[in-house]
Amino acid sequence: MADGGCVSGEEMSRCLGITRSAVWKNINELRREGWQIESSTKRGYMLKIPEDALSRLSPSTEFVGRNLVWTYSCESTNSEAKRRSDMPEGTVFAAEVQTAGRGRLGRSWLSPPGGGIWMSVLLKPELTPPEVVPVTLAAGLAAAESLEGDIKWPNDVVINGKKVCGILTEMSAEMERVNYAVVGIGVNVNTPDFPPELCDKATSVAIETGVSKNRRKLAEEILERFELYYKKLTKGGFAAIREEYRRRCITIGREVAVIEHGSTTRAFGADIDESGALVIEDEHGRRALNSGEVSVRGIYGYV
Numbered sequence: 001m002a003d004g005g006c007v008s009g010e011e012m013s014r015c016l017g018i019t020r021s022a023v024w025k026n027i028n029e030l031r032r033e034g035w036q037i038e039s040s041t042k043r044g045y046m047l048k049i050p051e052d053a054l055s056r057l058s059p060s061t062e063f064v065g066r067n068l069v070w071t072y073s074c075e076s077t078n079s080e081a082k083r084r085s086d087m088p089e090g091t092v093f094a095a096e097v098q099t100a101g102r103g104r105l106g107r108s109w110l111s112p113p114g115g116g117i118w119m120s121v122l123l124k125p126e127l128t129p130p131e132v133v134p135v136t137l138a139a140g141l142a143a144a145e146s147l148e149g150d151i152k153w154p155n156d157v158v159i160n161g162k163k164v165c166g167i168l169t170e171m172s173a174e175m176e177r178v179n180y181a182v183v184g185i186g187v188n189v190n191t192p193d194f195p196p197e198l199c200d201k202a203t204s205v206a207i208e209t210g211v212s213k214n215r216r217k218l219a220e221e222i223l224e225r226f227e228l229y230y231k232k233l234t235k236g237g238f239a240a241i242r243e244e245y246r247r248r249c250i251t252i253g254r255e256v257a258v259i260e261h262g263s264t265t266r267a268f269g270a271d272i273d274e275s276g277a278l279v280i281e282d283e284h285g286r287r288a289l290n291s292g293e294v295s296v297r298g299i300y301g302y303v
């Protein structure tokens, strides 16, 4: 069905070795999860691709998103990008559904159909591994501006104190050079609700603003801004985008809970340094935290 064709119940039951009624039950389960599956007695089952799906993504950019690999469903667009890292720089991998979406620090990322932007950008920067780290902050900045939200360091985008967007950057590198980096961007755009365990920290743009947005246009805007900041960064380092980043970052000037090596301590978010690290102050003094190693939360809520 993901190829856009019709598949009869009979064919599914034959291929999967299950009864017709089991096919029907599974289809209904998928429908409950948000998959739009149409059926006709003559032709069988067909997936309906929403009008604002990323299948026709076409940002006004020089190279980011000029090449697109879209599938209805995959495990994770980051994994797809890594698997096909031979594709040109700027290739965007996008999907309507991720069945095993991945988040930072080994967490999973809920990626149901219909409501979100799940996409990954393949990059091949001529930078050393430490120089690539702020690329993830550039993506957070691009997303925050497009979503009119705030940045919770390092790269969560929050609206009214709850998370609407997360970014997972992965890279393949040697000591001195980067083979490729994958910047995975997940945005809850029109997701109507969240499971109880996520409700206090996750939200969607539609829930917070009361208006649903066209996902394709929003994704194009994010990619356009990202390309701009990525170019600045590859020329001038994080310093080239630091001021814009600081203006949007709400972790600065707040009491935060720092979760490091499994233990939580309290600190004050003082600044973002020239490398993109969060400078905190606690009873031991001032120090910089790198984004790959720690998690930061608010004292009274998520931010």
Ligand code: BTN
Pocket: 075, 076, 077, 078, 079, 098, 100, 101, 102, 103, 104, 105, 107, 109, 111, 117, 118, 119, 120, 156, 165, 166, 167, 168, 184, 185, 186, 187
């Ligand atoms: C986080 O905040 O923990 C990061 C979430 C990143 C989710 C995106 S969705 C597209 C890409 N594919 C993935 O499996 N993860 C990222």
